[in-house]
Amino acid sequence: MTRALPPLNALRAFEAAARHLSFTRAAEELHVTQAAVSHQIKGLEAFLGVPLFRRLPRRLLLTDEGQALLPELRDAFARMGQAVERIAARPRGGTLTVGTMTTIAMTWLVPRLPRFQAAHPEIDVRILTTQRLVDFAHEDIDVAIRYGEGGWAGLRAQKMFDDFLTPLCGRRFKDLLREPADLRSVPLLRTTEETEWPLWLAAAGLDGFALRRGPIFDSTKVAAEAAVDGLGIVMAQPSLFADDLAVGRLFQPFALTVPNGKSYWLVAPEATAERPKIKAFRDWIAAETAAVRQEGSG
Numbered sequence: 001m002t003r004a005l006p007p008l009n010a011l012r013a014f015e016a017a018a019r020h021l022s023f024t025r026a027a028e029e030l031h032v033t034q035a036a037v038s039h040q041i042k043g044l045e046a047f048l049g050v051p052l053f054r055r056l057p058r059r060l061l062l063t064d065e066g067q068a069l070l071p072e073l074r075d076a077f078a079r080m081g082q083a084v085e086r087i088a089a090r091p092r093g094g095t096l097t098v099g100t101m102t103t104i105a106m107t108w109l110v111p112r113l114p115r116f117q118a119a120h121p122e123i124d125v126r127i128l129t130t131q132r133l134v135d136f137a138h139e140d141i142d143v144a145i146r147y148g149e150g151g152w153a154g155l156r157a158q159k160m161f162d163d164f165l166t167p168l169c170g171r172r173f174k175d176l177l178r179e180p181a182d183l184r185s186v187p188l189l190r191t192t193e194e195t196e197w198p199l200w201l202a203a204a205g206l207d208g209f210a211l212r213r214g215p216i217f218d219s220t221k222v223a224a225e226a227a228v229d230g231l232g233i234v235m236a237q238p239s240l241f242a243d244d245l246a247v248g249r250l251f252q253p254f255a256l257t258v259p260n261g262k263s264y265w266l267v268a269p270e271a272t273a274e275r276p277k278i279k280a281f282r283d284w285i286a287a288e289t290a291a292v293r294q295e296g297s298g
Contacts, residue, residue, distance in 0.1 A: 001272035006047045013040035014052060015077060018070045021060045055116065096277045097126045099134040099144035104219040104264055107240040109145070118282050123277050131218050136269045142278055143268045150265055156273040158282060160264040160289045165200050165235050166257040168250045177253035180204040187214030187232035189223045196235045196260060203258045236237070 005011075014025035017037055027034040036198035045052050052066035062070065066077050100109060105127055113125060134144040135153070150157050169177060180201075188197055188211055201207050217223040224241055227234040228249050238257065244250040266285050268278050 007040075008046040009211050010047070011073060011278045012042040012077070013037045014044050014066075015070065015073045017041060017053070017060070018062055018066055019074070021062075023060070026211050049247050065147070091228065093276055094122075095124045095126055096143070096281055097128060097141045098281070099128045099130060099139070099141040101131055101145065101147060101241065102129045102219040103224075104145050104165070105129050107222050107243075111243075112288055113204055116281065116289075119284065120277075120280050123280065125281075142272070142275075143266060143281055146265045146267050148262055148265070150263065152267060154270060155267045156270050158266045158286065160266055160285060161239075162263045163238075163260050164257040165196055165260055166252055166254060167200065167233045168224065168227060168236050168241060168245075168252055169228050169233045170228045170250060173233060174251040174253060177233075180206055180254055180256070183233065184211055187212045189226055189232040189234045190216045191220050191235075192216070193222055199257070199260055200235060200258045204254070204256055207296075 006069050012035075013026060013032075014031050020029070022288065023034050023037045023041075028036045030037065040176060041052065048065070050065040050239065051063050052069065054061040054063055098109075106117070110127070117123075117125065133146065134141050136144075146152070146157075147163070148218075151160065165175075167183065169186075176182060183201070183206065190197060190213065197211075198207065201211070209268050215226065217226065220234065220236050223234045224236055224244070226232065228244070238245060238252050241250050245252060266282060268282070272278060273282070
């Protein structure tokens with residue numbers, strides 16, 4: 001069984017006093033009183049059960065036990081100091097692992113990521129896409145983008161932006177959708193967010209109509225690609241597909257957009273939220289989302 005170590009302060013006091021052969025000079029180096037050094041060393045001697053100094057009227061001498069302890073202890077403190085210096089000298093970067101959903105990764109995060117890498121070349125970003133909630137306690141993930149109403153226990157959550165929904169279609173159906181009632185005759189692509197279509201249809205006054213149901217996808221991005229290919233109509237946030245809308249891959253047939261009460265959030269455990277690489281990413285996300293909101297209000 002390994003014997004317990006004495007207090008680090010006592011070992012430090014002994015090492016300094018043994019090096020100087022003076023309690024006074026040791027106290028000056030450690031920025032404590034001479035009485036404190038003497039007390040620490042007496043406690044160390046009691047712990048070890050042997051005297052470490054011969055206390056003469058005008059000087060100190062090391063006992064055999066003290067002479068045996070000093071070089072080992074001096075080397076140990078030197079190694080600890082070197083280790084601390086190496087860690088302190090390392091770049092404030094490393095790998096930042098971000099867990100996120102496919103849609104927000106492909107339509108929003110990845111296109112903007114070069115700006116983060118340019119500002120923080122010392123941080124290597126690793127993107128993991130998943131549709132489920134990230135389990136920070138059991139997964140090697142630093143931050144995540146979540147979709148929902150917020151308020152997750154133990155996590156610091158920073159709202160990115162709210163979700164607004166409207167139907168989007170590809171070229172095949174754009175001329176067939178003159179008014180919301182025309183949705184009765186076309187297939188509606190669905191995702192695992194089952195409330196999205198009913199919410200928008202109710203706002204458009206179509207909650208009583210029988211509608212053609214199309215395939216179900218676990219990603220809005222994948223469903224949007226299916227819409228581009230003419231498989232049906234997707235319910236999505238138009239701002240996330242602004243590039244597709246701008247080049248005519250997707251079309252927004254109706255002006256009505258409906259908030260669904262959910263938002264995108266950047267989350268990280270409270271215990272690690274202030275790590276430099278996480279804080280750098282959080283601050284960058286805040287700046288990017290602020291710019292998006294400003295563009296939307298301009």
